[in-house]
Amino acid sequence: MSERRSAQANPDFRLRMSRGPMAVSRIEKARHPRHAIRRLLPYFGGHGWLLMGVVLLVLIYTLCGLTAPILIGKTIDEVIQTRSLHNLPRWALLMLGVFLVGNLAEAASGWLMAAISQRALQKLRRDLFEHLQTLPISFFDSHTVGEVMSRLTNDVDAINQAVSQNLVSLLASTLSLGGILIAMFVLNLWLALAAVVVVPLMFWFTDFIARYTRKGFRELQSSLGKLNGVMEEAISGLRVVKAFRRNESVLQNFRQENQAVYRAAVAANSYALLLMPLTNQLGNLFVIAIAGLGGWLALHQLVSVGMIATFISYARNFINPLRQLANLYNAIQAALAGAERVFEVIDIPSEETQSNGNLRVSEVRGEVTFRNVSFGYHPQKRVIKNFSLEAKAGQTIALVGPTGAGKTTLVNLLSRFYEVDEGCICLDGRDLRQIPKPELRRLLGIVLQDTFLFSTTVMENIRYGRLDASDDEVIQAAILAEADPFIRRLPHGYQTLLSERASNLSQGQRQMIAIARAILADPAILILDEATSSVDTRTEARIQKALLRLMQGRTSFVIAHRLRTIRDADVVVVIRDGEIVEMGKHQELLSRQGFYHHLYLSQFKGEAI
Amino acid sequence: MKHLIKLLPFLKPYWKKSLLSLLLLVVVVLLDLTIPRLVQRIIDQGILANDLSEVYRTFFLMLGISALDTLFAIGNNNTSVQVGESLARDLREALFVKMQSFSFGNLDRLQTGQWMVRLASDTSVVQRLVQITLRIGTRAPLIMLGSVILMYRTSRSLAILISPLMLVAIVLIVFFASRMGPLFLTLQQKLDRLNTVLQENIAGVRVVKAFVRAEHEAKRFAVTNEDYTERNIRVMQFLSTMGPSLSACLNAAIVVVIWGGGVQTVGGQVTPGQLVAFINYLQTAMGPLLIMVNLANVWAAAMASAERVNEILDQQPEVLDEPQAKPLPAEAQPRISFRGVRFRYNGSNDGMVLDGIDLDIEAGQTVAILGATGAGKTTLLHLIPRFYDVCEGSVRIDGYDVRELQQDSLLKQIAIVPQETILFSGTVRENIRYGRPQASDEEVVMAAKIAQAHDFILELPQGYDTHVEERGVNLSGGQKQRLAIARALLTRPSILLLDDSTSSVDVETEAKIQSGLRQWLKNRTCVMVAQRISTVLGADKIVVLEQGKIVAEGSHRELLQNSPVYQEIYASQLGDAQEVEIQHV
Ligand SMILES: Nc1ncnc2c1ncn2[C@@H]1O[C@H](COP(=O)(O)OP(=O)(O)OP(=O)(O)O)[C@@H](O)[C@H]1O
Ligand SMILES: Nc1ncnc2c1ncn2[C@@H]1O[C@H](COP(=O)(O)OP(=O)(O)OP(=O)(O)O)[C@@H](O)[C@H]1O
């Protein structure tokens, strides 16, 4: 009757779905299992009574499973010995009752456990997701998308496997194993001795195999990781691979890793799947031992035939929980290791996220001061050095300078994606660090250098700037960003779905949508980081005119390499190597004949006018 | 099913091994099935007949059988693993090779995320089916069948007695099996959606933060999370009903057998040993029931996966070498000509992206393309290396239509700096060397110098050996672009295509790149898309593109005189050139 449960623990049948790229059942150990368990438990809290119910139900059905073979044996003995049918209906009905109660209890425990475990995992996923969002940008800089994804997919999945299927089985298996052993010893000491031989053998086997599989799977895991890497790059960079005719070498690389995965998989699985036939045979061995020993004992009148039947029934039921325990051991270890990695992320301190809502866009004047700011992505290398700048309310500040001078870095600091190492940045005289980040960012409208659009409709992409904006307002913003005409020419206009990375738009078109999105946000301070670098200059000029009107009286920061773009700025700040080299109005700077003048002139090099 | 059959050829190289595996399996099942028979023998002919030697004989016979059984089982195990993994490897490779053959048009329509899933999980789902079929998938039905036959032979009357219950079990199996497939498919869809939200949030984390949309995203995630959880609970409850109801069936059958068997034992038609064996067989027969239902699920999943795998394998690359395609001769002049070229992207319903382009680019010329956003500049550039095929007209290199050439030989002479910079994770040096891995270190430095990348590379923590992170996040925009330029230069092409490749580079650096290029471009043809007049000044010819048509063509001076569009562009950036000139003088 517990053959059935074995089907679920059978590794062939893990109901595994394609979660992340290439999930394998990771077999590894948690470093602090007890700690991981303690962290996981609260997720199941609040269901205390339900959990008690589950335990009770499991108890009931293991008890039922234990008594059934006894009833079978008793009935057979009675029929053989008394040769009368007098008690048969009673026994049979009793048996039926026990069986059915057992089945019902099992179904009920499954139902309850499904709800409890999935709700707990839902909470865990939610917590992890919400926490991820509070992590600082530097976390995402140092972790690949795949790595982070894997926490929410593979690791949570490992926990899922353990709690949803295996926790109940673990309880049931242990209970029935203990129960069967006790029952055997109570029923017949001699026959029970057969179990004494088989059980240690079994444990030794599983431990032996588990040790090998663990190693095998670890190797498989790492070769899969490599293959994944090769595939991910080859696929996401396929256009470049093609253009540079690297197909052959990429393919060769792939073949090599693919073969390595094959070899590791065969090795790991040959060991892992060995468990099944071996334990099967052990089960047979158990039956054989009982039959042989039982036969001898029966001939010496020490046991009855019914007792042999009972024991054979037990023997069949005995092997499965044992086999499961072996599988469970691995699954639970994997789950704990997964939990550990999940909590590792949850334990990374987050940026503060509370906002006390005491800053209104309308109340902000928009005075921004950088005071002796220094910053470096790595401690050894300063990118911004002793940078001071005062932007008066309503001014347009242009940041120009050679590539890699640190312009984007200043934006990163102003929006507090990174924190300054020294000095401070103030808004209306208040240190930015005293303003909650969400509060601060709500004041800013940022168009980032790397355009990121979501794969939904154009309409939703622009609306991302202000969620409660009406369709009309979205279209108005698109018109200001000069995006309206081309959007209308798209197959479904504003309802056109953008493909992944918006590859069905031209580069300039993507930027214009990002600008529309920032315009819609209606910010107190606008930051444009090379927002129109791929837009042609005529369109750019029109966008600028619109922005100028829009930003009347609001502070804006504009980074651009086309100097024409920044000619009308109130202050032009020339940055080189993280330092200000010049500052002033366009005309002033030109007449100063310094670096800016030099930059400006380089636009005309080669032109013979 | 037809999708799985289509994948059958992948199994062909391993048919001998598969057959061996199945044969071993049949032996294992047969041996397994003898055990209850022998237990019956011990009881009936040993114990009840009071024959100890029969007990011994049977006991050792069983031991022998069990040992043999183990050997065969291990053999089956190993062969099935080998077949399954070989198949998975071959499938992965076939998919990968197919993807590599895809042209840009195919790529536009597929999403990277989906590909990874297809390559990884869909192949393993198909593999699992094969492996299971070679093991438990065949074993379970065989054991059931064997047990039923043996039950019938052990006691026909008892077998008939429980046949109604067997029917009920079969109905239950069919019911569960038919429900399972769709249930899991929807679960998979919900999961896909959950993952999409997740991936977007991680990839777009800066935008989410910049617009303070954490709450909004959390809500979005909560919805998909709830959806998925609810569905998952339903699936699991379905599963936990399935098991007990099937075993209730089995248990009822046992009770019936004991009752009916008891009556018959007393009546003398059935021996006690037969009764025990019959129950034993019954348990062995019904045991695999649940496995059968799970098998249905494996089959359903495999069919769905096979369909998705085939979807890729069946796709034809849009751009394919003609059978009689010739290589582009190495000494071919880098002359490019467009004749009446019209082009539109697949799936876009509005007008042509390129509409009647006639353009001649002589060998050694540098031609600049200017035009509004979305005018079709990138598209035009992509037609030269035949990333897409024209809809009408032709693109020729030295008189050869690109469609008549082997694309590889064509690409050998062309290098492109794409508008969107894609770098690979690896060192700076590896990235520059990407187009010509055998290039020497000096050549790498030379290319970097022309691209004005050398200086900043030296300032990086480990110079040329600095690691470039995923998507180049540790480099500034202009730095990435210059690496891409160096990468293209290093391949020493005869045709260089630059797609707005200095948009994030400051004007001074750009001017330096330009003057370095001028030297390098001797005897080479260059087509560059640009926005800044300063970039195009040095070009032999400037082409102005508007909505897919060429509206002006000529040198800077000519255009400045005759082309109103060009004048407008000029005014939009250099309107005050004179003013500077005046101050300068
Ligand atoms: N996440 C990062 N980790 C480490 N170094 C970085 C990171 N981002 C930028 N840098 C380095 O910091 C320096 C300044 O980069 P930044 O992006 O601020 O330049 P920029 O002035 O915006 O240049 P561009 O005009 O090319 O965009 C560069 O040398 C760059 O390599
Ligand atoms: N892969 C694609 N699928 C469908 N439509 C596309 C695709 N790529 C570009 N388009 C459309 O074709 C038109 C021309 O695009 P293209 O990229 O050639 O413009 P462009 O002149 O290079 O613009 P930009 O200066 O902004 O880069 C645009 O309207 C764009 O929306």
Ligand SMILES: [Mg+2]
């Ligand atoms: Mg373009």
